[in-house]
Amino acid sequence: MSTSLDTLHPYVKQLALKFLEKCKAENFPVQITYTFRSIKEQNDLYAKGRTTKGPKVTNARGGYSYHNYGLAFDASPLVNGKIDWNNESLYKKMGAIGKSVGLDWGGDWKNFKDMPHFQWTGGLLIEELVRGKRPIAPGGDTVKVDSMKLLKFDSVKAFQEKMGLGADGVVGGKTKGAIDEIMKKPTLRKGDKGFAVRYLQFRLGLAVDGDFGSKTEEALRKWQIGNKLLADGVCGSKSWDVLI
Ligand SMILES: [Zn+2]
Known part of the structure; x- marks a missing residue:
């Protein structure tokens, strides 16, 4: 406890x-x-x-x-x-x-x-x-500052833009869902789609489209070599530990 x-x-x-x-x-x-x-x-x-x-x-x-x-x-x-x-x-x-x-x-x-x-x-x-529901805090913006910092974004708006969400700067259900998806650190490989892929692309300095294709795989391998990780082009727990 x-x-x-x-x-x-x-x-x-x-x-x-x-x-x-x-x-x-x-x-x-x-x-x-x-x-x-x-x-x-x-x-x-x-x-x-x-x-x-x-x-x-x-x-x-x-x-x-x-x-x-x-x-x-x-x-x-x-x-x-x-x-x-x-x-x-x-x-x-x-x-x-x-x-x-x-x-x-x-x-x-x-x-x-x-x-x-x-x-x-x-x-x-x-x-x-x-059943899996989670509460959204009033003024969610301020309480999510910690996760924005952790994810290396300056603002909620900047995060929403990369995630392809309406950039209103307010942490609503969709934004929270995107944060949660990333924080689960799912294993990502070629063919995967979604917010976590968008996040990976953002961190690799790629154009963000949320679609894990050959370019993402190639960039991930290079990044893994640079970080002394196994260059398998799959974003697993060891890669996530460096990312977040
Ligand atoms: Zn109690």
Whole structure:
């Protein structure tokens, strides 16, 4: 289980930072206790009080917690530098601070109150996340700056132009889809088409048409030699590791 804010969705990380800043400004010490949780870790937690010892700690199976998607984190108030798990009034104060920055607070839940828990769902139900949908952050532009930098683009518009998308500078579903496709680092070879091919062509300094043909293959071989990689003209994991 992670306590790093870097494992959170970029927008949730922003909200978490705002939350921490506000707590600090109010001289209200808190500690982040959990951020991202893998599906296996979630299943282990779900087993507690059911098939393994101890009290029940969650109602969510693996895949059915917002923690599994980097959309939730847990925090606790500190008293004299130590976590206070049971002080309800402190949790209420913490919940109010979290809500003021745009987070949902688990202390507001009716059935299973989860006082340390904060989340941002982007309006998506957990079932939608399970089916593969992902939320789009408000002002997606700013939260995608990190991936633009990573992909070596100066702006969202420049990225959209190379991807053959409407260059409006707004990160909507199509732009997000293109980013996600590239970030999957799919193995690319002659005959392949799509956003990842466009990205490869952009990085090879070629005309971008999204169609992996002979010219792309030849340029990729040269680039692989220059990067001391096996010059097979196939963009696999080792080539991707250099690209991104
Ligand atoms: Zn939680």
